[in-house]
Amino acid sequence: MSQSDGTSRNSEGMEAVRAARVEWRMGQILSAATRLLSQQGFQKMLITDLAKEAGVSVGTIYQYVDTKEDILLLVVNDIIESYRREVPAAMEGIEDPVERLAAGFRAYCLVVDSHRTAALLAYQETKSISREGRERLMQLEIETNSYFSDCIQDGMRLGKFVQVEPAVTSATLTMLAHMWALKHWYLNSMFDVKLYIQNQLSFITKSLVSADHQQVYAHLFATD
Amino acid sequence: MSQSDGTSRNSEGMEAVRAARVEWRMGQILSAATRLLSQQGFQKMLITDLAKEAGVSVGTIYQYVDTKEDILLLVVNDIIESYRREVPAAMEGIEDPVERLAAGFRAYCLVVDSHRTAALLAYQETKSISREGRERLMQLEIETNSYFSDCIQDGMRLGKFVQVEPAVTSATLTMLAHMWALKHWYLNSMFDVKLYIQNQLSFITKSLVSADHQQVYAHLFATD
Amino acid sequence: MSQSDGTSRNSEGMEAVRAARVEWRMGQILSAATRLLSQQGFQKMLITDLAKEAGVSVGTIYQYVDTKEDILLLVVNDIIESYRREVPAAMEGIEDPVERLAAGFRAYCLVVDSHRTAALLAYQETKSISREGRERLMQLEIETNSYFSDCIQDGMRLGKFVQVEPAVTSATLTMLAHMWALKHWYLNSMFDVKLYIQNQLSFITKSLVSADHQQVYAHLFATD
Amino acid sequence: MSQSDGTSRNSEGMEAVRAARVEWRMGQILSAATRLLSQQGFQKMLITDLAKEAGVSVGTIYQYVDTKEDILLLVVNDIIESYRREVPAAMEGIEDPVERLAAGFRAYCLVVDSHRTAALLAYQETKSISREGRERLMQLEIETNSYFSDCIQDGMRLGKFVQVEPAVTSATLTMLAHMWALKHWYLNSMFDVKLYIQNQLSFITKSLVSADHQQVYAHLFATD
């Protein structure tokens, strides 16, 4: 495992170096792309400009991606991964469906907040994303919806939630999370994420939680 | 009233003919553009294709617009005008703020439904719309928000609504109307507009209407 | 010849009316064209603008010319006709070759002055004129040169002119007449045509007239 | 002097290579453009054709110029630079104003001859040249005129030239130099530059040089 395996360790080391470089380059490119995409959109972001912004050459970019569209997908993938990682993690282990739903919504909003550009791009650049990319996004949304939907159905079963259509309701929650990115131009001056989440959670729970359980979840209603 | 009038009536007639032709051409272009824009987006919609789709020549299109972007504005303006026409009209004369809000929301959703493509475009093509166009859209949204906001404040004053932040709440209603366009791919299989409006109105009013007035507005809660 | 021939006279009258209208229209178009051509050049003069400037419709212009180029040719033809009319007329009947040359040069310069735009166009828009048009212009110039050349050869034969190459010399005189149009931007502030002609005639005759005849043509040398 | 210099020398080398390539490309484009412009004029010279003629791609052309018009300016600038370089150099150090004028005129004609196409373009494509380009050309001409004008005034002061208007006279000399390009179609069959210069210098000096100095400058009068 040590010196005898010198060659292997050497190439392992080289592999590691290579991998590290790839990661580093990707990071440069992705962060530059995110910046430019949010400022100018996909069409107006020129590969030339991206190279300048990332501090690499045009050729180097094409060493890491095959197509301009790939860059967009990469940025959008980033937020997808975050959703997949953060939202279930935040909900996991919470028995009470109301609290679980609240935790999920809160986590979702926080991911949106930390990837606002990407969240916006998913709406704005649909037409620039390939069919597969688009379908992956839709799939993800259906997935997230089902997390919310599960909570809602559990809650209804326990009588904690009033009777609603789980599909629209969960889609609505997703929408309200995205809203933080979509309407940021309007909301930004009045709220920060925390406050936004509080307000929307209050709005949601007041609607969903059945009259005889509202008292229990009073803390979710608080608006400041 | 004869000779002088004859000429005047003639030129009036010609003016009318001209105006009618302009309207007709604009209609052709507008509807073809709406179709192509929703299928392919702004960038991929070629003027050549638009001309073919509209059944006119490229030159003719440029007799009615100055820039490709103008075509996008045309489509977006169309929905803006509809909002401005329909929403206030639907709310006018309704004293009760709860009913007025419901009427406004319903009207807004119906406009979205009848201009689904354009409503979507307003989100997708932001980056292709000129600063002025973008500002007009934002202005419109602020305007609509304030209609809703007024109802909410009236309702709170009368004790019919619980205490909420009018800004987020009105923005949320707008968002939920837009949602019908944004999430149509998901909602379409399960609902039609009517049902969608009913569900969302139920969701909204359950949250907003204060406990001691819920009975009065029971008809808004109905979900089928 | 009188009343019995009523029909014929009628159609003759109509012909005359038609001819008069044609002339009138042509006049409108030509003067508008001359104005626009001198301001913007051939390429930038749009038929649409010409129609507006001439106060007629686009269609009407095409009733009188077949091609945009025809308009240019018409304007240039105008000056050609003037040359053909004025220059020989001014020289005719003058026996003395020195005086004849002076009269021809003077007449040429005056035609250039009264058709400055057209004279300029003949140089600027060569590339917009068809081969035939171009050849007609060159033919005309050769023609004019030969008028001058004849005088020069006569003068040399009579010992009034020194020995020179008639071809270059006549071409030079033509050039100096055109110069009034070509360098008008520079000369305009300092001279009027009369003075310009005087100066150039002085320059020319001082060079051409042989020493022992200079006294006789002293009036041509005067510079003010 | 070693490591730091190594890098510096490297980048110097790369800079030099780059500069050389730019020069080479510019040369390709310039000469191809000159050829096409003289054949077809500015409007009819297509960028596509220019690329083919220059043996590069369309894109490459646009790496070196911003606009089609820039190509025209490139060609015209080339002759302007030649005038500025050659004419003063030829006149410099010559005390005698008559000889200096002759040297200047000769140099000017030779530049015209070696850039005949460009000299012609300056007249033909005025309307396609930007205001700045046009003004640069006029400025240059005024400059050249003043070189000639200075000689003429010196000569008059010394009694070597007769009294003339320096402005028209110098402009006339400039015109006669340009004439070699403008009337090349006519003069070409009869003269070469040398002979043309000789003839025109003879014409000019016979007119300008005062009677009692003509003997001294007899060599300028020679016509073959």
Added chain:
DNA sequence: CATGAATGAGTATTCATTCAT
């Protein structure tokens, strides 16, 4: 005859992508 709306061929310019160094 006059009109002017409609036509559509023609072209400068852009920019993702490649590949020799």
Added chain:
DNA sequence: AATGAATGAATACTCATTCAT
């Protein structure tokens, strides 16, 4: 691996000309 010059397909827009009214 990295570079960036070269490539050329793709596309919005113009404007002379036509022809139905």
